[in-house]
Amino acid sequence: MRKRMGKSKRFTRESNHNQVNTNLIKNDAQPIPISSNLSDNLQRVKETFSQSDDFVILDWRYGPEMEHTAFSIYFDTLIQHKEVNYMKESLQDLVTNEVGPGTMITPEDVMSFFEKNGVSAQSHRLLKDFEKIIEKVVSGHLVIFFNKWDKAISYKALGVERRQVTEPVSEHVVKGPREGTIENxxxxxxxxxxxxxxxxxxxxxxxxxxxxxxxxxxxxxxxxxxxxxxxxxxxxxxxxxxxxxxxxxxxxxxxxxxxxxxxxxxxxxxxxxxxxxxxxxxxxxxxxxxxxxxxxxxxLFVELLQSSEDYYQRTAYSSFVRCMRIVAFGIALILPSLYIALSVFHPELIPTVLLLTILNTREGIPFPVFIEAFLMLFAFELLREAGVRLPRPVGAAVSIVGALVIGEAAIQAAIASPIMVIVVALTGISSFALPQYNFAFALRILQLPLMLFSALLGGFGLMIALILLWLHLLNLRSLGQPYLTPVGPFRPEQWRDVIIRAPLKNLLRTPRKRHSRI
Known part of the structure; x- marks a missing residue:
């Protein structure tokens, strides 16, 4: 196929094309067929895309005397430029193999070939209306219009850079596969x-x-x-x-x-x-x-406390780590509230030596225990959020140094007691031990209402808050399924993989329950 590339035309904003042809991009509009007149197709394309500076219309000719016209459209920022020439060469090979080498290609040959054979290459598509053309162009395709033909050819030429497969950032493991998903x-x-x-x-x-x-x-x-x-x-x-x-x-x-x-x-x-x-x-x-x-x-609730590495380690270690996560969940949820309830309402439940230590450390603190805990937790949350938003090389250092400096300064200034700093630090560390990052958000949100109940009613208020929380979990559903399964409703056959991870020979050899088809 002899052809000659025309001049590449990049369209800027024009006074007669200030409005996008909304009829072409409304989802509920009737499909607009492609015209066999090349100039009509070119006009529709300009009305739709010409306001974008990265949109390109490439005119080219072919035939014995270069008398036959065609044009290609694409977004320059989406495609690989080498694919433009490759596309034209592949079209040449396809049609030439059909009509014979050395034959001058005409529009009738192009139409006859694709109408009869379709498009054999996976990256090519034969389009019949402008709605599909718009969809393909904005998705990184190069579309070709031929004169005297009411169809267009779409060729995939996407060239946007993508991140390569690497190890997951949020789910590190000591043993197990290292590949993680990407944005493709x-x-x-x-x-x-x-x-x-x-x-x-x-x-x-x-x-x-x-x-x-x-x-x-x-x-x-x-x-x-x-x-x-x-x-x-x-x-x-x-x-x-x-x-x-x-x-x-x-x-x-x-x-x-x-x-x-x-x-x-x-x-x-x-x-x-x-x-x-x-x-x-x-x-x-x-x-x-x-x-x-x-x-x-x-x-489900129990699945949020599990990790993929549980199945790559030995049974004893995996079960031990799961028990630690459950303890960490309890600490992150109720430790500040429990400290407030015991120190304010139930000091008799605290061992005498520890109670005297708490009283000595709180001497001179101007705030009630609730305000003290609230201020320290708020400062800790600020440090945690700052560590996430800062660049990675300095984020961890700022979080650690900031926590040490603020904690020490608060103690020296008699704003917070050492025991409160320990409680807040242990609460934060426990929330980090949970495998699902978004699950820790729930604990951070629930800490304040639990602290309020404890500050108002002591242990009785904490008990009321936990009962309300338990009722909420019992009523919660996920796609209609009980959130606390297999705890509530109680399903003993599933408990072999809840708190204690049973040996793999028991998990793998036990046939999973297969549901009948709908």
Whole structure:
């Protein structure tokens, strides 16, 4: 195919094209067919895209006397430039092989070839309306229009840089796989599919209508997933027809049962092996293009205290670590409140020597115990948030040095007692021991109301607060499933993997309950 590239034209804002052709991009509008007149197609393209400085229209010609015209459109910031020439060469090879070498290609040859054979290359698509053209162009495709042909050819040429597969940042392990998900949906699905090469692993993908056209995918293991849970999940996610979804956390909030509950009703992971383990347990995984977080639905309370490394270590050690996490959960939740209740309302429950020590350290403190605890926890939260927002090389140093300096200065200034500094530090360290980062948020939010109940009514108030919290957990659901399963409702057959992690020979050899299909 003899052809000559024309002049590359970049369009800036023009007075006659100040408004985007909204008829082309409304989701509810009728599809606009492609015209066989090349100038009409060019006019529609200009009306839609010409206000963007990175949009390119490339004119080129072909034929015996270069009399046949065509043009390509693409976003310069999205494609690989080497793909432009490669695309034209591949089209030349496709058509030349059909009509014979040395033959002058005409528009009729191009139309006949693609109408008869379709598009054989996976990265090519044959488009018939402008709605699909807009979708492909903004997704990193290069689209070619030929004169006298009412179709266009789309060629994938996406060249946006992506982060390479590395070790997960938020889920470090001593033993186990090191690969983590990235911001590429296809690669993430490929890593999961590679670890679960089963035909029963079903993946569904769809694109949300809106400005972002976000691609969302969810997967489940057919025959393992609970059909009632799957039906409820499909009902909820089916409502997400439109919306600007940029991260999996958006979907979490849109499909969760209780938005105002402090407890997360779904889990997150950046590890493909954790996602596969969840699928084998009957969970549903949700992935969004542009983010590396995988959403696992539904999420239960006991699962938030478990880690993927529990299954890579020996049974005794994994069970011991799980018990430590449960203790850490209790410390992070009630230690400040318990200290307030005992020191203010129930000093008789404190051993005499320890009580005298507490009284001596609190001598000269101008604030009540509740105000003292509130100020110290607030300072600790500020340091923790500052450590997260600061650049990584200095964030950890600032958090540690800031905690030491503020704690020592507060003691020297008689604003806080040493025992209060220990209580706050132990509370913060315990919250760090929880595997799920978003689960620790719930404890940080609940500390203040528990402290208020303890400051008002002592141990009785703390008991009332814990009973209310327990009732909330009993009523909480995740995709319609009880949040406290297998604690409430009580399911003894599942307790072998709750507090004590049973040996793998008991977990792996016991057939999982397979749910019948819907």
């Amino acid at each position: 949906l296809e690669k993430n699905l490929g890593m999961i599919r590679g670890r679960l090469p089963s035909p029963r692993f079903i993946i569904k993908t769809f694109s949300l209508k809106g400005e972002t056209n976000t691609k969302v995918a969810y997967g489940y293991l057919d025959g393992i997933v609970n059909p009632d849970v799957l039906a409820e999940f499909k009902r909820r996610i089916g409502k997400l027809n439109e919306g600007e979804i940029l991260e999996t956390s958006y979907i979490e909030e849109l499909i969760e049962d209780s938005t105002y509950s402090p407890f997360p009703q779904h889990r997150y992971t950046e590890r493909p092996d954790t996602a596969v383990a969840a699928l084998l347990d009957g969970k549903i995984v949700v992935l969004v293009d542009g983010t590396g977080s995988i959403l696992i639905c539904p999420g």
